[in-house]
Amino acid sequence: MHYKIYSKNRSSHFIDIECTVTNLLADNVELQLPSWRPGRYELQHFAKNIQYFEVFNQHGQKLPATKITKDRWLVQLNGATSLTARYNYYAQVINAGSSYVDDHILYVNPVNLCIYAEGRLNEKCSIDLYLNPNEQVAGATASVSRKDKSLHQLHFDDFYHLADTPFIVSASLKHDYYKIGKVKFHLWFEGNLVPDFKRIKADFKKFTQAQIEVFGDFPEKEYHFITWILPIPYYHGVEHRSSTMQVLGPDSQNFEELYIDLLGLASHELFHTWNICKIRPVELLPYDYTRENYFPTCFVAEGVTTYYGDLMLSRSKVFNKNQYFTELEARFKRHFDHADHASQSLVESSWDLWLDGYTASIPDRKVSVYHKGAIAAQILDLHIQQVSRNERSLDNVMKLMWERFGKPFKGYSIQDYQSICEEVAGEKLDWYFDLCIYGNSSLLNLLNQYLQILKLKVIPNEDGIFSLANLTK
Numbered sequence: 001m002h003y004k005i006y007s008k009n010r011s012s013h014f015i016d017i018e019c020t021v022t023n024l025l026a027d028n029v030e031l032q033l034p035s036w037r038p039g040r041y042e043l044q045h046f047a048k049n050i051q052y053f054e055v056f057n058q059h060g061q062k063l064p065a066t067k068i069t070k071d072r073w074l075v076q077l078n079g080a081t082s083l084t085a086r087y088n089y090y091a092q093v094i095n096a097g098s099s100y101v102d103d104h105i106l107y108v109n110p111v112n113l114c115i116y117a118e119g120r121l122n123e124k125c126s127i128d129l130y131l132n133p134n135e136q137v138a139g140a141t142a143s144v145s146r147k148d149k150s151l152h153q154l155h156f157d158d159f160y161h162l163a164d165t166p167f168i169v170s171a172s173l174k175h176d177y178y179k180i181g182k183v184k185f186h187l188w189f190e191g192n193l194v195p196d197f198k199r200i201k202a203d204f205k206k207f208t209q210a211q212i213e214v215f216g217d218f219p220e221k222e223y224h225f226i227t228w229i230l231p232i233p234y235y236h237g238v239e240h241r242s243s244t245m246q247v248l249g250p251d252s253q254n255f256e257e258l259y260i261d262l263l264g265l266a267s268h269e270l271f272h273t274w275n276i277c278k279i280r281p282v283e284l285l286p287y288d289y290t291r292e293n294y295f296p297t298c299f300v301a302e303g304v305t306t307y308y309g310d311l312m313l314s315r316s317k318v319f320n321k322n323q324y325f326t327e328l329e330a331r332f333k334r335h336f337d338h339a340d341h342a343s344q345s346l347v348e349s350s351w352d353l354w355l356d357g358y359t360a361s362i363p364d365r366k367v368s369v370y371h372k373g374a375i376a377a378q379i380l381d382l383h384i385q386q387v388s389r390n391e392r393s394l395d396n397v398m399k400l401m402w403e404r405f406g407k408p409f410k411g412y413s414i415q416d417y418q419s420i421c422e423e424v425a426g427e428k429l430d431w432y433f434d435l436c437i438y439g440n441s442s443l444l445n446l447l448n449q450y451l452q453i454l455k456l457k458v459i460p461n462e463d464g465i466f467s468l469a470n471l472t473k
Helices: 159-163 197-215 255-271 298-315 321-336 346-351 371-387 394-406 414-425 430-437 444-454
Strands: 002-006 014-021 028-032 050-057 065-069 072-076 083-090 105-108 125-130 136-138 142-144 151-156 167-170 174-180 183-191 222-229 234-240 243-249 456-460 466-470
Touching (some): 050 065, 151 159, 167 222, 183 197, 197 298, 222 255, 243 255, 321 466, 346 430, 414 430
Parallel strands (some): 183 222
Antiparallel strands (some): 028 072, 050 083
16 A cells, blocks of 8 residues: 655645555455554544545546445445545644644544555555655655655555654754664654754653663664644654654743653653553454453553553662652652542453543442553562562563563463562452452552552642652651
């Protein structure tokens, strides 16, 4: 499948797409637009942003295309051996998982707007982009046409790779990079910010190295941190196999506060390069873009990652002890102030992400797989350290998950995760999974039991608002 992505009129906020599929041998073909994107487990119905959709054969003759679901078209080929679908996509929303175009910028998450031909997901794909003078492409390595220097081509192993590679085309991008071994880590910034690349590279290199030490190696040949700074308050990031898209703001915010947000978000998203992009639940392998992909282990994908995001900043000395404790307190407050008495377990809330995981629910129903998931991960980490006399930790769990499921890229089950946790702990952990993962009881007392190791305690005030006490003071 080959794509051309451009905009006839950028001020209209419409992106134009042409998708050409060759070597067609059947009487018909079905074309599908994804209905959700990896990293956000809810149906987003991207097809609602398509204004028109037409399909032509290799001679430019229009082919019958009938919509058979909300985002799927049946095309009668009438003897055609190739087709080109032409359509547009309304792109006026800016977040880390959207697409956007205006006179200044073209921002594309291909999963929003690239269709695929059924049965052709595993074939190589490419995108043609025509750049204006001084424009760059952030987020994907582009080859430049020898004949037309404005033509940049992006090449992908398959549709899954294409769908997982966001990019920005802009003339105002700021760029630098750092290397660890042979891996180049790109830093891209868009928006009203003059980045202090010397400071950023030093800090990013520290937490990147700390994460690589957990797993032993890095999954990709290169990586792109793409950060868009907005004039409005924002905090959102999405993980991808060789990049992350991050949207932060406001640009008028105190820089040190904005920088703390940048570090926390970047560390979290980088950890996903292993944990979900490669170490993936069996229910998500491969992704089915047509429907919900229910899975019970988002507390591993997001909770463990949330825990490690800040832990890596502390371990690498990017955060001092007080900064780390501030982040811990914020996490504890988000859970205990709002969801300590929720009726759902982590497994149930993982499953129900597809129902209401990203919106407010009825009172005391769901828990956050991020916040309670991170608390459960910290309890497990401190327990393993305690029973092994600090010879092992959750690091060993994640490294085994990487070696047994991530590197061979085969999906893990919740039973697989429990088995590896028990192997590392050297004991059965039914009590932990029954209480922390499958149960809905408060974790406050159990957490405080283990926080004693760190000389910390979570305590409520008279109004029931929780805070973190440092017992060494």
